[in-house]
Amino acid sequence: MVNENGEVTSSLQYSGSRPARRNFEFGRTYVVRPKGKHQATVVWLHGLGDNGSSWSQLLENLPLPNIKWICPTAPTRPVALLGGFPCTAWSDVGEISEDSPDDWEGLDASAAHIANLLSTEPADVKVAIGGFSMGAATALYSATCAALGQYGNGNAYPINLRAVVGLSGWLPGSRSLRSKVEGSHEAARRAASLPIFLCHGTSDDVVPYNYGEKSAHSLNTAGFRNLIFKSYEG
Numbered sequence: 001m002v003n004e005n006g007e008v009t010s011s012l013q014y015s016g017s018r019p020a021r022r023n024f025e026f027g028r029t030y031v032v033r034p035k036g037k038h039q040a041t042v043v044w045l046h047g048l049g050d051n052g053s054s055w056s057q058l059l060e061n062l063p064l065p066n067i068k069w070i071c072p073t074a075p076t077r078p079v080a081l082l083g084g085f086p087c088t089a090w091s092d093v094g095e096i097s098e099d100s101p102d103d104w105e106g107l108d109a110s111a112a113h114i115a116n117l118l119s120t121e122p123a124d125v126k127v128a129i130g131g132f133s134m135g136a137a138t139a140l141y142s143a144t145c146a147a148l149g150q151y152g153n154g155n156a157y158p159i160n161l162r163a164v165v166g167l168s169g170w171l172p173g174s175r176s177l178r179s180k181v182e183g184s185h186e187a188a189r190r191a192a193s194l195p196i197f198l199c200h201g202t203s204d205d206v207v208p209y210n211y212g213e214k215s216a217h218s219l220n221t222a223g224f225r226n227l228i229f230k231s232y233e234g
Contacts, residue, residue, distance in 0.1 A: 027073025027088065029117065030056035036065030039121040040126040041072045041160075043114050045135030047078045049087040050077070068125075071115050074110065090138040091172075096207055102172045104152040111142045111151060115159045127164035133207055136169020137215075140196075140215065144173060147191040147224070163195045168207050171215035178222040191223040196208055 030052045046055050052071035059069045078084045080094040091106030118127045131139040145151050146161040152173075181187045196219060200212030204211070209231070216229035 006074070014103045022105060022109075023184070024075045024077075024106070026075050026113055027051060028053070029070060029072040032056050032071070033070040034066055034068045038068055038122070039066040040128060041068040041070060041118060041121045042128045042130055042165075043072065043117055045050030045072070045090065045129070045138050046074065046088070047131075047133030047135055048081075048093075049081070049166045051088055057128060068121075072113065072117060072155055077106075093134065096170065096211065096217055104173075107138065107141050107172055108151040108153050108155075108158065110138050111145050111157075112155075114138070114142055115157065118159050126162040127159060128165070129161065130165030130167075132154060132167045133169055136166030136170055136198075139164050140166050140169060140219070141172045142217075143194060144171075144177055144180075147194060148184070148187050149190070161194065163197070166196070166198045166208055166211065166212075166215075168200050168204055169198070170207060170211040170213065171218055174218040177218060181222045188223050192225045193225060194224060196224055197230070198227065199232060201232045201234055203234050 028051075031085050044055050044059060045053075046052060052073040056069060056071040059071065074088040074090045076088050077092065078086050079089050080092055089106075090110040093103065094101065108163075114129060118129075121127055124136050126172065129139045129142050131137075143161065143164040145157045148157070149170070150157050157205040196210060198216050200207075200209050202209050212230070213231075216227060220228055
């Protein structure tokens, strides 16, 4: 539901293919409407502990008049990385590492919430997902769901995703991605055609640069051929 301030409020009870173990209450969503002809809609995802408002204010000032930006706010939940302290997070994370176990239930809930936000966009509008840090990780997870045609729980992924952008992020589920994509001709076709743009600062002290680099490599070897990885000094 969008109010007069261009804000959307929503909650999602995530059940997947099994009885729900957790309810995820998503925060407020902020919408930046296009100033010109509406040609694309991008859901933009904030980082750990942030919210949709701060990014919507930044995106509003970009000289991109044909894009509608949707900036949701993640649920507030205990985060293992912070010793169980509750803050806004798209999923739980114990450490920012490719060896850290992934919170599949949280990732699926967030990916489903994002897809739901895009589900009512006009058919002639291209839809994309982008994000920063944990938001980038969630955007990349959505990219893998789009290629595989399903969430981690097996439910169908409903969106024809046209592009993904990740700033200073990492790839959840990188270890098993290649075998999943290679197991389906359709998944391999979708992976090869999905444009992904990743960038990372070489001196990132929160999400190390090599995680971004490894994520790009994992995506590429899994068949995501339409991928650009750009590094920034500092």
